[in-house]
Amino acid sequence: MARRRDRAAVNVLDPSPAPPTAPTAPSHTVPGRLAHLVPVLREVGDLKRVRGAGWRGSVAERAFRGAWADLVRGAPVREIADRECAAAVAGARLAGVDARVLRRCGLSPGATRAVLRRSVAEHAGALGERTLRRLLSAVPLAASQGIRQSGVAPRFAEVLCDQPRAGATCPGRARLMAEPPESHGDHCWAVAVYGALLADLFDADPADAFLLGLGHHLHNVVLPDAGFAGESLLGEELTGIMDRLTREQLARLPGALAGRLDGLLAGRGSADDASARAFHAADVLDRVLQVLHHERAAAYSAVTALDDLHLVHASPVSAFHTAVLDAAGLR
Structure with missing residues (x-):
């Protein structure tokens, strides 16, 4: 009810007519257990706002760059997806106290694994059994980040961490700026992790959902984000622009990785494939949770x-x- 009143208030302040809505596609069955995962996703998403001394950007951006660095050096996508999900769920409560910090504080590899495992287990009641087993099995991978040397992220990953998101915009209306904006690195990392965490609910491949989330905004390396309002003004040119700019970045990836991501991007136009459903669920949840974050922050007392x-x-x-x-x- 509150949101309906808010919407009415916005219409009074900005009486511009609302754009016509697109026809509603046939609904797909969405697992009822999805609601149990939302609190975990909300906490994981807050890693877009956690920072530490000497870091470039947020925890999420650092993880985004690290995931891409490992992908281009040939690490298995599934291994990276499981590792990043385990680290993200552990970080929901530990925030910036990750494996690197724990090792720097003098903890042994075993003690580091125990701390991360304990933090993942904090969410045992929300995560499905299969997902929880997968994350706990990946804790050693997450803990190894405290001792291994990170690779170099591709340039587009760095640029996406600098490229701000437009936030909620609507054709025919003035934009409402919510500060500070998240970056595309933040968003893509969150969608990748959410998608992999939701994969078991949709019987999807966690690696495919993760990779699709990580790479679904490659066009924004060049194209600043003008949101729905700006994209609607690009009209029929938008699809061609996105395709050309995406292919420019795909050409910079190793062939097998580029081919896999290209195929996943081609299938995201619908919600027919299980991995596409996990991705679209992750994408829309992150967009709405980001808006709800600003609402909660504004109401802080x-x-x-x-x-x-x-x-x-x-x-x-x-x-x-x-x-x-x-x-x-x-x-």
Whole structure:
């Protein structure tokens, strides 16, 4: 109900007529268990906003570059997909405390694996059994990131981490800017991980869903994102532009990898294939969760921090902290 009122309010502020809606395609069955995974996806998506000293960009962007670096050096797509999903789900609670940090802090390989496994298990109730087994099996791969040397990411991965997303736009309306914008590296990484996490629900290949998510915005290496509003103005030129620019980047990939990604991109025009369904579910969920993040951030209050998130949490000195706040009139 609240969102309907909000929509009505927007119409008052901007009385431009809404664009005609496209005909609705026949619905596909969507697994009911999808709702159980949304809280995990929401937390994983917050890695688009987690940063650390000495890093370039967010945790998500660093993982995006690392995944592409390993892909171009020939690492198996399935191995990378499972590793990135395990690291992402562990990072949902650990944030920037990843395998690299744990090893730098002096933890042994075994202790590092134990921490990551414990963090993945935090979401055991939301993840399906098959997905959970896959992630726990991939923890050693995620833990190995603390000791192996990272490769060099292709240039397009770096550019996509610099290319901002347009956010929600609508033809015929002024755009609403939500700051700070996410990057295409952030979004593509999130869609790749979401797709692989959703793959078991759709009986899809996690590697295909991951690779499709990782590579579905190659055209934005050159084309700034103008959103739905700008794309509608490109009209019949849009398809040709996207195809030409995508092929420019595919030509920079190793032949087998380029061929596999090209085939996946060709099949994303519908939701008939299982991997395409996992990808489209991941894509739309990330777009909506990103908007909901801005809504939640705008509604953030001291009550949220103090009561819901226990900013002043239990500790040997928490009673003193509480007394200080009471004396200061802040509680």
